[in-house]
Amino acid sequence: MFMNVQRLINEIVPDEPDPAAANALQEGLGGQFGEMRTMMQYLFQSFNFRGAAAKPYRDLLYGVGTEEISHVELIATTIARLTDGSPRYKGSAKKPLDEPGKGGATPLADAMSMGNIHHYLVGAQGALPVDAAGNPWSGSYVYNSGNLVLDLLYNLMLESTGRLQKCRIYEMTKNKTARSTVAYLIVRDQAHENAYAKALETLGVNWGKTLPIPKTDAERFPEVKKLLDQGLHLKQYTFSLDNLSEAGKIYRGSAPAASNGASLTTEQRPEGFPMDIAVERPEEFAPGLDPALLELVQATAELELAEADAPGSGAGTKRR
Incomplete structure (x- = not known):
């Protein structure tokens, strides 16, 4: 049974609308290695889990999968912020973000030349369950073999590939809204890499030789370095309201591949950030x-x- 708190898991920094950046982020949402994939894969692995003696591993999958729900929410909200605002908008960073400029263009004109036309045509300036090429998200992406070691290896690869793609998205845009979300997800992907790598280590798997994690040098991104300095990559949330999660039996001790002796810890959940409801959009005939x-x-x-x-x-x- 899931509960929800009406707060975003990370703060979205305001900036100018950027439909092209929104479309790039669609890969991180509905792509083969995106947040919808990780959410569904980890939750199905936990739903289908067998063996009471291995409960800590089920709880680890449950906690990460539950967090991925909040990542889907975060990246979808970010995409909506990046497409938000009538294409009549001709303002600048010095003006209110939602103030149309004088002598604006035809309503929704930018949809014809920037980003994904479906963000405006069928999404009312919101996120879609598709990748950056517009392909619908598919349940066939989900890997659930029933074998714990295979699932953990696949999950580690999935998190590593997702982090690699997000580093590329970061370098595609200067938009602060996009970068604030991408940087957070880069660091949390690293935390999840730690989770699955640590779980494999407890099972006697030398994952470092089997599946080297790609070097992304993401700490050179200012937003990422700030979060790494806060140790965000070294904690995992259980999201267990009754505190029955045993994930802490796995997510503890020295971090895998850590050179500074950093330790892993678990928490129930992050504090989160205020969540606002977007304003009406008359040009989309979505007035609320x-x-x-x-x-x-x-x-x-x-x-x-x-x-x-x-x-x-x-x-x-x-x-x-």
């Missing part, structure tokens, strides 16, 4: 609740309350 709809909602609610309070309804005593 306009005054007429709000009036209708209020009238309907009052009617339902009156019916509930009517004698013989049986509901009057249950109202709070």
Whole structure:
């Protein structure tokens, strides 16, 4: 059973809209090595897990898979921020991010030449379950062999490849919104690499010779270095509300491939950052609740309350 906290797992830094950067991020969301893949793969591996004696490994998969849900949310919200704003927008970094410039172009004109046209055509300036080429995400990406060592090896490769791709996306754009999210995911991918590498070590697998992790030198990215200095790559969240997770039996001790003797630790969950709901977009015919709809909602609610309070309804005593 999953619970949710209405906070983003990482802060999204505001910047100008950038549809091209949004499309690059689609690979990190719906691509073969993206966040939707990791979310579904780890959760299905944990759902299908067998063997009570190996519960710490199931709990590790459960914790990482649950975190990936928040990564899907983070990257999808980032894509929406990068496409947000009418293409009439002609402002600059010195003006409010949502202020259209005077003498703007035809509404939605940028959709014809920048990024992914489907972000505007069918997504109402929001994220889509596709890769950067527009191919739909596929459940066939999910690897779940039922063999613990094989699954862990595959997961380590998946995290390493995902981190490599995100480093490339980082170097494709200067946009602060895109980079703030990509940098965070680069560091968390490293934490997950540590999780699966450590799990393999406890099973006697010399993964360092079997599957060397690619060298990305990501610490040269300022946003990444800041998070590494905070030790974000050395902790794993359990997301266990009842604290029954045994993932800490695996995610502990010295970090794999660490040269400075750093240690791994587990926490229940991060504090998170405030979450805002995006504004309406009239040019997408997505206005939200306009005054007429709000009036209708209020009238309907009052009617339902009156019916509930009517004698013989049986509901009057249950109202709070």
